[in-house]
Amino acid sequence: MREPLRIAVAQPECVAHDVAANVRAHVAAVRAARARVVVFPELSLTGYELDADVVRPDDPRLLPLVAACADVGTVALAGAPVPGPAIGVLVVDGTGVRVGYRKVYLADTEARRFRPGVPAVLEVDGWRLGLAVCRDTRIAAHAARTAALGMDGYVAGVVHADHEAGLHVERAAQVAAAHGVWVAVAAFAGATGGGFDRTCGGSGLWSAGGAPLAVAGPEPNDLACFTFTDPPTGSDSGAVTSA
Template sequence: MVRHEDEKRLSMTDAAPATRPPSRTGGSRAGGARDRVGHRRGEQAQQPFHRPPPLPEDVAARGLVVTVDGWRLGLAICYEAAVPQHAADTAALGIDAYVASTLYGSGPGVEARRDAHMRERAAAHGSWVILATAAGPSGSFAETSGGSGIWGRSGELVAQASRNADEMTTARLC
């Protein structure tokens, strides 16, 4: 949950990936956003980064931006947040924040890689980065990195949760 300058709450509870039937290009996950009263604001199929380039008709599907309370939020699902070009394509649509729902496993260097991805996206595009990432066990992962957080427009870490699955973090966006 993130609070911005007028103290309204923005809920990204539906930003987590959900399994969907495969698309024509092989994308199989979708995410979206709901506003604070529960209305859907958009949906996006995950881009297939390990397949041939998308078909021309899929170009328009890249980089979903939803507007909630005047804030333009660019959404990233899982691996998309690790791909600089996805962030660049999304930022080119004009965003206030890049919002990513991810899962990083655990192990040597994972936390540093996760934080570097988010710091680089913020600094490269001058936008806030908000990361909602799994904490605790998830699916086939006995342990995940946790570390949901918020990075400022210059790439500085503003707030970050720990590996504790019950923890959340907030920050004022302005």
Template sequence: MTGAASILRVAAGQPALVGDLDSTVAAHAAMIRAAASDLIVFPELSLTGYRFDAALVDVLRDRAVLRPLIDACADVHGIALVGAPVGGPSIATVQVDADGLRIAYRKVNLGAGEAQHFQRGAGPAVIDVHGWRVGLAICRDTGIEQHTRELTALGIDVYACGVVHHRNELDEQERRAQHIATSAKVPVVLASFAGPTGEGYADTAGQSSIWAEDGSVIGRAGEEPGEFTTAILRRQVPADRRTHRSRSLH
């Protein structure tokens, strides 16, 4: 893509769910600054936890509360993808950058329990990050072949998703990420919830990860809240082109 950056610094993070929105926003903002990436991806419903009864987040009404996210993105010149329940109601990916916040994607493929509380989104979505086309997905989307095909057909350079899985579902989380990377032939940035949350998810998988298009892991966080991993994606260079690191933020 003409004018696109030759490298993209990406991160997948699993911030601690502190309890109240102000504190959880602060935890996200601290991780944005620590990761210092062009793009950082957070888990499904990362701002509220995976709870069907959580108060909806309004990107206009709650702008003052969410302001630390905007300021953190401005400081690192990056974009954050945070998870939140929004008007609709929908399970959404909210894009944050120095200019503010917007709803970038609404989850299309809802689980049975989710469908009783939320509306499905209209379809796949892509955002631009420094000239890289980033396709968006949320949790169950990652296991739906049609969604992956439709998203890939839009022309993407990176696949970014936020998920919540039980710890005993880690193998499935890994299988999906690897399959998407190799079938879509793009890197995958997967942010997985860590720590206890609602709706029966007392023991979540964590281990947020970044995958190369050949299906190899190039970045992985651990199981605990407060951890993140980063990688550098490069265009048109050999397969060993990427570097990665993992860190904790407690």
């Protein structure tokens, strides 16, 4: 039997293009959550700025986040433009940083600069987390291709405008129903550049039955957490690389 897995979804306040400032906000979220995995929104380290410089895994500005993850025992999934270039997920833990995922389904504006990746699963303590970034979650084939790799949960970072607050709730329910897995989504709150002057927040976690387990508010710096168990408790029942 696997150990319980505590997952947090965070929506830190973002300063466009300022990686160092955003790292500080990520560190605060990691320390506040005290979770094994903390999920952040799409391009959380730069803001949704499609011209932002690539953030390489050896960037020294990431070292405070590595240190915080080491202190707390956390795996942080931070969004950034990564080498490729691609819209990626940086996997940060106490040992360092690596690129864990590159967004597969790009919007037209994104495809002018970035290259698509392939579906991927991250394994943490025996739990297999299917990774996604924003538009991936609206493409049914993405969840299906990821599920084919074997996943316990579907984990995504997104950015939605304030009037789109229901989108990730709807998509989480669809993925849960189609594949019998729980879903965790980190959504931006506040301004984040790229025309997103107001975003929706409402990061959350949903059971494999599609029921909300924990949901953050609409404001920046809020977060939501839930602990998944094996076998699942009544509240969360229903359903590669190593960190």
